[in-house]
Amino acid sequence: MELTPAAAVLLRQLRATHGPLMFHQSGGCCDGSAPMCYPAGEFRTGASDVLLAELAVDGMAEPVPFWMSSSQYERWSHTRLIVDVVPGRGSGFSLEAPEGVRFLIRSRLVQEPTP
Template identity: 60%
Template sequence: MTEPVLRVTATDQALALIDDLRREHGPLMFHQSGGCCDGSAPMCFPQGEFIIGDYDRLLGEIGGVPFYISGPQFEYWQHTQLIIDVVPGRGGMFSLEGRSGQRFLTRSRLFTDEESAWLAATAHAAPHAGSR
């Protein structure tokens, strides 16, 4: 496999909303929630407003915005590609898209055997946030 395997990607609609939010709020970041207040929604914050912990992992970037996930969530989702999409509705109460009439949604698909092998062979597949 010659192309890198992306652990997180986004639809065109999600990328458009990210651009709108960036124009309004400046640099952004995402964290994949693992439950609690807003279920398992991808949460969008102004860059640095959410504290990244030692066990959080940087999955990649969508629209030039870093996307993190907690270590326990990564263990659960490590065999899937996260696809960030947008649907009509009210976003999470802490996520920036809350007032837009749209909300981010995580879809997923299982990696193929070839993609899984590529990810296993690469050291940078999902580094801890502290090793950026």
């Protein structure tokens, strides 16, 4: 899992305003399938969530944990996930919404090594 440079810049800005951060991506439809950024601990994770990564961001003291619902993870498990940011409004629950941008996931297929 990785971050684009634009996503890293936005995370540093959000960290300066809101403190430590976390991501969660649910298995819902529409905005529910987009990564949501929250203050760390603000979204309660449970047994049906998978911690995919602790994203290191230059200039931030702590990594940003990225959680995903296990049902959503089943769909994405064969890909390399890339957190990006694009113009436009996403969910009003995610911290970047007032900035006029939204996080999204890009992916690349992970190919099995050839024997």
